[in-house]
Structures are given as structure tokens and as C-alpha cells.
Amino acid sequence: MKKSSMFDLLVLVVRRDLILAMRRRADVLTTLIFFVMVVSLFPLGVGPEMDMLRKMAPGVLWVAALLSSMLSLVRLFSADYIDGTLEQMMLSPQSLSMLVLGKMVAHWMVSGLPLVLVAPVLGLQFDMAVEALGVLIIGLLLGTPILSMVGAIGAALTLGLRGGGVLLSLLVLPLCIPVLIFGSGAVDAVTTGLAVSPHLSLLGALLVLALAFTPWVTAQALRISME
């Protein structure tokens, strides 16, 4: 038996969560199906007029991505909390922030990445142009990790509470509004011929900020919830 490094620990946690997700595939698929359903509801609600749908598309896709992320976030810590593995993680001599980062990465790979891959297909339903789809994908690639990370704070604070997913959404959605604005703003910019890079750079900046701060804040939130 030998001691392992921080990076090994990160890989261990990511692999563990990915294996668990693969053995509980239903959870993963339901989030994706929810995303597709929400997006499909909009044309049903506002009518099939293509011009209007094309204008609404970035907003609709981004809002649906936000809502799907909120749904999946409830599961981030709750399963580990219920069977006691979370408290063992907190007793680990390794950095809890690192463990939390590992869980966030795994969560994004399981819940965020599929959205990024499916969104362009749905975008075609809304007759979005190719450049718009490209910017949409980049924006979602930058934005969905942020949603996972900021949402993890909410998941940690609402651990074990009856309100569950609804309370988590109430807490986290206001904090995710900048991501929504910059993400869909980027797509609007490319369709109206304006510069895209300011929006995407701001998203990138938010991603860096989230990477730097959210693991530690989430670790503190976990400690508060486990008392």
C-alpha cells in the first residue's frame, strides 16, 4: 500500500462517480429526456412560427439547460449522504475541496456534457444557423460546468432537507443568471452580426472564478450541513 497524490485522488473520485452513474443509467437519461421535453414544450406553447422560434431558440435552450442542471444537482451529494460515504469523505486526510472538485467534474460529465451534445440537434428544430449552433456549443461547454459548480454549493447547503430540488433551484437560479445572459447573448450576437468574443470571454472568466472558489465554498457548506 502506498500513499497517493492530489491528482490521483481527483481521478479516483471522478472514476468512482462515473462508475456509479453508469450503473444507474436511468438517472442520467431522465435528465437528458427532461431537457428535450422542456425544449419541445416551447413551440407547443408559443406556436410553430419559424421566425419567432428562431429568435427564441438560444434563450429556450439555455433556460432548459439551466433547469435540467438544477434537477440533476439534487443527486450530487444526496446518495453519498444517505449511505454514509459522504461523512467518510469528510474524514479523509485529503483536501475536501479536491474531493468536491472531483464530484463536480464527474457530475458535469454525466449531466452537463450530454446537454452540450444534444443541444445542437434541438437547435436545428428551431432552424438555427450553423454559426449560431457553433457558438451555442462553445457557450454551453463553458457555461454548464459553471452551473454544476455553483449548483454544488446549493446542493451542499440543502443536503437532507425536505424542500429538496425546489429549494435548491430557488437558491441557485438567481446566481446562474449571468451565465444565462452571457450564453444566450453570445448566440444572439452571432445571429445579428455583432462580436461574440466579449460574451464568451466573460463566460470564460466566470468559469475560472468558479473553478477557483466554488470547491472550497462547497466544502464549507458540506461541513455546515453535516453538523
Added chain:
Amino acid sequence: MLEVSNLACSRGDHRLFSGLSFTLSPGQIMQVQGANGSGKTSLLRTLCGFLMPDEGDIAWRGENIRSLDEDYCAEMMYLGHLNAIKDELSAVENLRISAGLSGLDLSDREAIAALRRMGLKGKERLPTKVLSQGQRRRVALSRMLVNDAKLWILDEPLAALDVVAVALIQELIAEHLAQQGLVMFTTHQPLEVAGMDICNLTLS
């Protein structure tokens, strides 16, 4: 090595105990006794660092556990009511991951050897959700074989175990104490360790 002075804890508005002081030295084992709700689990969880005490200090090797933080966690193992195993993973996977989280790289062979000693021969690679309660508890307790922690904090370790397993656990505890380890536990069943006097701490 574990020194507790003037510890006081409460849950919500309710004061569980106060003025608690004791010392535990290497090779010693202490049982925490008390009626239901007297704060046994809370005491153990406070010793782990989950709960903040209202008053008092907990020192490990002379230093406060709050300042030691991860160093203290490296030398301490906690087995609570919950098994801390994932249903979808096999016993081997569970054990290797839990060792990995403590910073130890456990090989397949070593994990299987530990599980065999715990009486789980032939069941090492099954997902733990098909095992019985007692077998799952054994998987949880197999951590006792693979870590190098000095202080063991065990909350009802014998729950759901049959007579054979109880004897095994008692043997493991005896081995641990012989290597200058420390043990603090609670139990509703009698636990005897060969040749050892168990100190008693009663909460009221």
C-alpha cells in the same frame, strides 16, 4: 494521547452533557455507555470533528484536533451507524475506494485477502446490494484491516453481526490494541476483548 477536557455538547436547544474530561492512552480501550439519547453518538461524532462542542477541548498528541485537521483525520478511523458502502459497487471496489480516499493504494489482491478474513469468500465481486445486512456490515468493518489509523472510533460495531463475526471483530480490536492503538466505542451488545480491561464512560 487523546485528551478531552471539560467537553460540553448540545443538540439544538438540548444540553447533552458538560464538564466531560478523560484521557485515552495507547493500548487502551474505552466504552461509552448511557441511555438512549444521552449523547453517545454525539460524543463520538464530536471526537471525529463533525460536531463543534459548546465548550472544552479535544487534543490528540497534545494538539487541538481543530488545528491538526487533516493530520488528525489521517490517524483516525470512524465507523458509524451507516455502512458507508455503495450498493452498486462490489465489496472489492468499495474497499479499494475507501482505502484510496484515505490516501492508500490498495491492490486487488490485498483487498480480497482482507475480505476473505472477514468471512466474505466468494462474495467479493458481487454488488453489495445483493448481500445481507450482516454481510454488508462485514464489508464496512473490513476497513479495520486495511488502514493504519491509530485511533478507532466505533459506533455500535457489532450491530447485525452473528456470533462468528463478533468473535472476529473482538480479535481485530485486540490486535489493534496490541499494536498500541486506541479504541473508543459504544455498543448495545456485550463486547469483550481478551485480556483487556475496558474503561467505562457513562453519560447521563
Added chain:
Amino acid sequence: MAINWFKYSAPTTFYGLAGKLIPYFAVSAVVLFVIGLYIGFFVAPTDYKQGEFYRIIFIHVAASILSMFLYLVMAGYAALGLIFNTRLSSMMATAIAPTGALFAVISLWTGALWGKPMWGAWWVWDARLTSELILLFLYLGFIALHASIDDPRRADRASALLAIVGSVNVPIIYFSVKWWNTLHQGSTIKLSGTSMHVAMQQAMFITLLACWLYAIAVVLARVRSIILERERHTTWINELPEVKQ
């Protein structure tokens, strides 16, 4: 003469102090409200562009400023409670939240009342009004989280963390909403171009002060009842005349 501030950081002594201070704040708030609204509604001249309807801004601006200010104060108390583990700081944060939320609601409502005669619609997606709405959500999140957790200590600490995260995010959210508003050529609620008439400035300032004093009075009253509830098992509470029957 140095005031021993720490003497009042315990719920026991603060309870008495707060009780004595409330009447002063309450009365001065009422007085200033009357003066401020009188100046605002009767003395200040009619705005040449917006007619009489603009007068609602005296309440609107005061409510907006106070809702934002109270959020920062609440986050400050929450941070103190989290870092120093003082019970009273957390109680103050919990006491401030409903009042802050109320001011946010008043700000939104008066904003709508102003918007209707101005723009013909009950709501406009102005950057400030939208940010105010998001601020209301942040307040409601704080209150909801605190109410959902049974253990008072965990409730205080969790909502404190949320308040701190929220206050760090407020500049980011405000910036992004302004950005969004300028991109989409949204409407902006503004007063008539140049400087304001002296009476208008006076009315604004006085109503702002009145709202602030009102907030202090209400928060002190609320924190007293929170103290009564939290400390109900201690002996000193049961010695109080209002508790002893």
C-alpha cells in the same frame, strides 16, 4: 467614556437595550415620513415631463436603496456570526431579511406604479428593476433556506454562507443585467434630464432617512422576538416580566 460594545453582544443585554431604543426610532421614523411625504407630495413642483405621477419615486428610490443596503448589512451580520460564532449576529441577519425583502417588494411595486403612466405597461425590463427582482429572489432564498432547516445552528450557518455567496454575486449579477439591458435596447426609467429641484432632493433624502429609521425599529423589534424564541429555555428569559405571568 468608552462604551463597552461587547456588553451588548450577548442576547441578554441586547434584549433590554433594543427594547429601550425602539420607541425613539419608531417615532422619529413616523415624523420624518410625514415631513418627507409632505414635501414630496405637496411642496415639490410638478415635473415638466412626467406630471404628478413621478412623485412615487420618493418612495421607490428610498425602498430600492434600502433593500440593497439591508442586504449588505444582513450579509455582514451573517459573516460575523459564521466567523466568530456569535449567536446575536446570526439573529440580527435573520431579523433583517424580511424587512429587506419587504423593501424590495415595495421598490418593485412602486416601480410598476411609476411605469404604468410612463410606459403604458405595468412592468418594464429596466436593468435596475430586473436587478431588484433578482435581489428579491436572493432574499426569499435566504428566508426559505433558514426556514427549511430545523436545527437553529445549522440554519444560521447555512443561510449565512448563502448570504455571503449572494453578496459576492450581486455585482456580477448587476453587471450582467445591465449588459443584457443595453444589448436589447431595453427601456430605462429616468428622471427628467438635468438636476433636480431642491425640494425634490430634500424629499428624497428625508424619506430615505425615514425608511432607514423604520427599518432599524422593525429589525430591533423582530430580533427581540427571535431572542425570546431562541433563548426560551434559559433562566433569564423566564425572569422577564412579559414572560412571567
